[in-house]
Amino acid sequence: MGYRVTTIAETLNRINRELFIPAIQRPYVWSPEQITGLFDSLMRGYPIGALMFWDLPQGSQEDWEIYNFIYNFRHESTHNDRATLTEGQPVTLVLDGQQRLTSLIIGLKGSYTIKQKHKRKKSDDAWNEKILFIDLAASPVKDEADDEDASPVAEHYRLAFFDHDQRPQNSAGELWFEVGLVLAAEDETELEHMLHNWVDANVVLDESRRAVARANLTRLWMAIWRDDALSYFTEHSASYDRVLDIFIRANSGGSPLSRSDLLMSVITLRWEQFNARDETERLIEDLTELLSPKRALNREFVLRTALFLNDLDFSIKVQNFVPNNIRLLEQSWERVKAVLLFSARLLRSLGLCGDRLSGTNVLMLVAYYIHRRNLGCIELKIAPEDSQLIRRWIIVLGFQGLLGLQTNNTFKTYRNAVRRAVKQENSFPWEAVAEAFRGIGRPMDFNRExxxxxxxxxxxxxxxxxxxxxxxxxxxxxxxxxxxxxxxxxxxxxxxxxxxxxxxxxxxxxxxxxxxxxxxxxxxxxxxxxxxxxxxxxxxxxxxxxxxxxxxxxxxxxxxxxxxxxxxxxxxxxxxxxxxxxxxxxxxxxxxxxxxxxxxxxxxx
Structure with missing residues (x-):
């Protein structure tokens, strides 16, 4: 099919009208510095990489979870809103380029909200909504002597985010301009009006600064309205497998997407009852709120645990996510979620949370015991004396450093020992697990040392x-x-x-x-x-x-x-x-x- 080129203004007009995000995409992750870097590249006429779209076949909307792009991004928030579509509405999904397109939206039509340090998330004054500005009076032309030690990726244009409620005050020789205002000038005539109002009529700037400001505003307008700044390839195939393969290949070369992100895309495509992305994100948030772990919980942890509880190979590799395993994960999802939340509440009640939690892996181990102990039971339970055995066992486990090296082998040994022991013992099988650990050269007993x-x-x-x-x-x-x-x-x-x-x-x-x-x-x-x-x-x-x-x-x-x-x-x-x-x-x-x-x-x- 070949690539097509278009302007940023034309593409933004398609956002959330015909251009949407599939559930297989990861959440938005760019920082404000990455956004200003993107706009600096546009101002300098640099290419920003090709995009990849997929025209969703007619009648297949129900087969996909489709989301809107974010306009007003809130840092540490990972949720896009579900798209509301009409029957027969043309839909094009972005397979590659979500981060760049969202950054353009934030810079031109939206905002970037950041939490202030040392403020509680739920506090009304904890968050600052920021808008992108450019100093039109700052010259992008650098003196050659100044450029000798400069980084080749240093920004030439002066771009910065400022609080929505506290617009920048121009110091001598400055002219801060809200970048999104350039969208109001749809043609050259309106651009001239904007140039007159913002630059020519400005009596504070000297003649040389006004010349720089006029050139910068004109360049910004050209970058948005006239340059063919975006190139894109559109896939028209009706084959989900082909589209998934394209997505994985497009996002696995040079992109910071993790393997778990890519595998989550496979699960999301094949799950029918649940939206895998929404479910895992909500579970991660709930577990994080309960445990406040030192190391962040992530999708990889959830996927590993789901495999672990189902007695499958729990390595994060493609061959473990064949269709049969994916169906089993979906069928067991409610149980996995319930067991993890029950186990997290148990750890919290035992004082094993925050800085007192040696690592998130212990949650996986406890969850497996809870799961096997309550096999066949709808309501999850644990005896008080059993919970105290678990508390002490976890403390000893951390003290002896048994979850450091060869974690997979240790976990397999633990799982096999628990699976055998719970059939014969009524409490946490400490001694059975200890004996199994001794067999792999990892004793947890208190010796003289x-x-x-x-x-x-x-x-x-x-x-x-x-x-x-x-x-x-x-x-x-x-x-x-x-x-x-x-x-x-x-x-x-x-x-x-x-x-x-x-x-x-x-x-x-x-x-x-x-x-x-x-x-x-x-x-x-x-x-x-x-x-x-x-x-x-x-x-x-x-x-x-x-x-x-x-x-x-x-x-x-x-x-x-x-x-x-x-x-x-x-x-x-x-x-x-x-x-x-x-x-x-x-x-x-x-x-x-x-x-x-x-x-x-x-x-x-």
């Missing part, structure tokens, strides 16, 4: 220290309304205090080495803190009941609570911690921990 790392972790290393300390308690510390604190207050490590406590100068450095380490840490509630702050280490120990000492894994021998006996105290507590941490996999251990905590509270009361 890992116990030493646990004990030597700095209490200042939040949230890691708080999570590790919570392993010895029945629940997450905030849920228990407990605060991680050093068993020996920092003031008792001062040289004067240690001399008063009978610590020799030779022993002082050894004892000071324990300060601020997890080996000396406990989690105290507000009532326990009253005694803690009011008493010395030795006096405080005498207020503790045996049940309280057992809950905190503290030595029972009160003679060890003298500062000069602290090394012996540390040795005994290390033994108690070793015993406690070795029993984390036992469901009965979790139940007894809860009973111990309750008994401790009652006895101290």
């Amino acid at each position: 890992s116990l030493a790392r646990w004990c030597n972790t700095s209490l200042d290393n939040q949230p890691q220290a708080e999570l590790l300390l919570s392993l010895i308690y029945a629940d997450d510390l905030p849920n228990l309304q407990r605060r991680a604190m050093p068993a020996v207050q920092n003031r008792f490590f001062l040289p004067e205090e240690m001399r008063r406590a009978g610590v020799s100068e030779a022993l002082a450095p050894v004892i000071q080495g324990f300060a601020g380490r997890l080996i000396l840490s406990v989690a105290l509630d507000s009532r326990e803190q009253e005694d803690y702050f009011a008493l010395s280490f030795e006096q405080w120990a005498q207020t503790l009941s045996p049940a309280t000492m057992d809950m905190h894994c503290l030595p029972e021998d009160l003679d060890l609570y003298r500062m000069d006996r602290l090394p012996d105290w540390v040795s005994e507590r290390r033994r108690l911690l070793e015993k406690k941490l070795a029993g984390l996999a036992s469901a009965n251990r979790v139940r007894s921990s809860g009973a111990e905590a309750l008994a401790s509270t009652q006895s101290d009361t």
Whole structure:
């Protein structure tokens, strides 16, 4: 068919009338700097790349999810509005060029809204709507001496976005012009009126600046109304497979589209009951709101999880998205979505969100267990003691670094172990998974080396220290309304205090080495803190009941609570911690921990 050329003004007139976006397209992602760069290229007469269209066959509108282009873009918003079409309306879909066309729309007819730093998204004053302007009085001609060190892609024209409600104030030698106003001059006569009103009648600019401004405004008008700035190829085939192949080829060479974006296009074409793009974007938003993860959740994570929960190969590669697998993903989508949201709420309730979430991969692992545990059940459930096993398991998993290397092999091993174990066990199969991990050389048990790392972790290393300390308690510390604190207050490590406590100068450095380490840490509630702050280490120990000492894994021998006996105290507590941490996999251990905590509270009361 060959390529055709056209003007920007003519193409903009077709937008959302006959030119639309197919659901296989990714959301708009360009930055304001990319937009100004695009307009600078147009002003300089540079090519901006060919576009690719597809004339949708008559009667096939219902086979496609069709969207409008965005005029007023809001940063971090990923949704285009669904197009409202009349029966028989001619429709041309943009297969390649959405980002460039949307940028032209924003610059000439729309706006770019950006969130201010340190403002909450839901706050009314958090967002600034910005409009594109050009300084007509700025000369694009550079002095050769100035150009020696300039970047070859540096902009020649002065373009910038300004707040919609705070238009730029012209300083000396400036003439800021809203770029979109050029659309009002449809012919040369109207252009001359615009030149007269904006440039010739301007008494502030000197004659040389007015000459530059007249040339720049004329160049802008030519770039929009007269230059054949856009070239495009139009496909007319009725074959979806051919069109999809064209789309993937057009968007895979030199474009930042990810593989998951391209595979999402395949799924979107073949799903019949759901719109895959809308569904995944809403799910990502919901999961992000629940977990506030350090690393962003994305389509790849959702696709991998959907494959993982269906016991399929979960690598993001084309051969895993054959028609049969795509149908299975659609049939299981409601379940996948429900399991992921349930698992995210569970993690949040356990305090494993935000900075306390070691990584998004743990969500996939938890979701698989929830799915298999509730296989055949409409309502998803998990026992409280089971959730505490999961909490502790995730903390250990992160501490031992088991999700770093060979992730796929680790995940396959985990999935196989869980699938076998849930048929025989009624709680989270910690020991079965641990045994499977040992088989691939990835032990998660607490050995001497890992116990030493646990004990030597700095209490200042939040949230890691708080999570590790919570392993010895029945629940997450905030849920228990407990605060991680050093068993020996920092003031008792001062040289004067240690001399008063009978610590020799030779022993002082050894004892000071324990300060601020997890080996000396406990989690105290507000009532326990009253005694803690009011008493010395030795006096405080005498207020503790045996049940309280057992809950905190503290030595029972009160003679060890003298500062000069602290090394012996540390040795005994290390033994108690070793015993406690070795029993984390036992469901009965979790139940007894809860009973111990309750008994401790009652006895101290």
